Amino acid sequence: MKKVFIVLGLIFLFAACKNNKVKDTGDAKHAAHGDVYYTCSMHTQVMQDKPGNCPICGMKLIEVSKTSTPDNDGVQLNEQQMQLGNILTDTIRNGMIGDQMVLTATLNADQRLINAVSARVMGRIEKLYFKNLGDYVRKGDKLFDIYSEELNNAKQEYLLALERQKRLDNSIVDFTAIIQSAKNKLLLWGLSEVQIKDISGKKIASPLTTFYSPVAGYITTLDISEGEYATEGGTIVRIADLSSLWAEAQVYNSQLSQIDNNAVASVQFPDLPGKQINGKIEFMNPEINPQTRITLLRVNIANSGNVLKPGMPAYVTIKGKQVNTLTLPSNAVLRTGTGTSVWVQTGSRSFKSRMVEIGKEDGDRVQIKSGLQEGDIVVISGAYLLNSEFIFKKGANPMEGMKM
Numbered sequence: 001m002k003k004v005f006i007v008l009g010l011i012f013l014f015a016a017c018k019n020n021k022v023k024d025t026g027d028a029k030h031a032a033h034g035d036v037y038y039t040c041s042m043h044t045q046v047m048q049d050k051p052g053n054c055p056i057c058g059m060k061l062i063e064v065s066k067t068s069t070p071d072n073d074g075v076q077l078n079e080q081q082m083q084l085g086n087i088l089t090d091t092i093r094n095g096m097i098g099d100q101m102v103l104t105a106t107l108n109a110d111q112r113l114i115n116a117v118s119a120r121v122m123g124r125i126e127k128l129y130f131k132n133l134g135d136y137v138r139k140g141d142k143l144f145d146i147y148s149e150e151l152n153n154a155k156q157e158y159l160l161a162l163e164r165q166k167r168l169d170n171s172i173v174d175f176t177a178i179i180q181s182a183k184n185k186l187l188l189w190g191l192s193e194v195q196i197k198d199i200s201g202k203k204i205a206s207p208l209t210t211f212y213s214p215v216a217g218y219i220t221t222l223d224i225s226e227g228e229y230a231t232e233g234g235t236i237v238r239i240a241d242l243s244s245l246w247a248e249a250q251v252y253n254s255q256l257s258q259i260d261n262n263a264v265a266s267v268q269f270p271d272l273p274g275k276q277i278n279g280k281i282e283f284m285n286p287e288i289n290p291q292t293r294i295t296l297l298r299v300n301i302a303n304s305g306n307v308l309k310p311g312m313p314a315y316v317t318i319k320g321k322q323v324n325t326l327t328l329p330s331n332a333v334l335r336t337g338t339g340t341s342v343w344v345q346t347g348s349r350s351f352k353s354r355m356v357e358i359g360k361e362d363g364d365r366v367q368i369k370s371g372l373q374e375g376d377i378v379v380i381s382g383a384y385l386l387n388s389e390f391i392f393k394k395g396a397n398p399m400e401g402m403k404m
Contacts (some may be wrong), residue, residue: 123148
């Protein structure tokens with residue numbers, strides 16, 4: 001009987017300990033719930049003290065630890081938000097960066113390589129061998145035939161001098177000077193040595209005289225038609241050598257101080273993606289248009305294979321001197337009407353907006369003149385999402401009240 005009472009006493013003692021243990025566990029869980037809350041990864045404005053589903057989208061709520069000192073000026077994200085927002089950071093450091101200016105330009109023929117072929121004597125144009133603008137002419141090709149009384153008379157004088165020298169070779173008269181004088185007149189009026197030799201060999205002068213192209217290139221102007229009379233010195237045709245071109249860009253007066261005349265300029269072409277040619281600044285018009293406040297900048301570029309054509313649009317990029325300074329990717333900087341800012345990581349998945357002053361821009365990088373220091377961890381991807389998250393949660397722009 002005594003043993004029965006001992007067993008019953010042990011059973012009651014075990015039950016009491018178990019009840020106390022359950023009570024302590026419940027208190028611990030309740031205490032733990034006080035340090036966390038439950039939110040939706042898609043709708044962070046939902047905050048509940050118990051697990052469950054999002055009342056907006058129905059997704060399962062996730063557990064988030066409460067911060068003992070909430071940062072009213074920053075944004076705190078959880079791991080899932082970091083992944084969904086593609087939030088990436090990088091440490092700001094020094095790098096080389098330089099001024100870069102992009103100007104709109106148009107390709108034009110190099111005026112120094114345009115040749116005007118004119119009539120040396122007055123006469124009628126009997127035949128044009130090239131009649132279309134844009135025709136390509138090789139050096140030595142026939143350009144036109146002309147009938148000229150003056151030129152024909154000069155030919156006859158040359159033939160007569162040769163005939164007299166042959167018949168009166170033993171006379172006291174020196175016909176060498178007379179022949180040379182008649183030949184010089186033909187050379188002055190545009191005949192070649194080959195043409196003059198042909199006249200002396202055939203002993204006859206054709207009434208028509210053919211003139212040949214002194215250069216190779218494309219016909220840009222044709223100022224006369226067949227059957228029309230050409231005046232002495234009048235232009236018959238203009239031929240442009242397009243082996244090099246001018247990229248002519250317009251520069252505003254405010255940009256002149258930023259241009260280094262010794263800098264190398266690179267020229268790109270919207271009509272030819274991926275093609276880039278480097279050239280030198282050859283000329284900058286010293287006169288500024290008083291109405292537009294614009295002047296002309298000219299870059300000479302090679303035109304290999306005559307791929308480029310006058311009139312094509314182009315972009316001229318001029319790079320200045322390189323400097324060593326703090327730089328960031330351009331996408332990391334938020335630009336608004338009130339200034340420029342970046343998001344800086346202040347802790348584990350916590351971020352704060354900071355105003356910065358930017359300077360030179362080169363490609364996809366920008367200079368940070370003030371507001372950051374070397375070693376700061378800056379958001380380089382997802383900065384706009386952080387900005388939107390702050391406005392959504394706080395109802396205000398993170399840059400309000402900030403000063404540089």
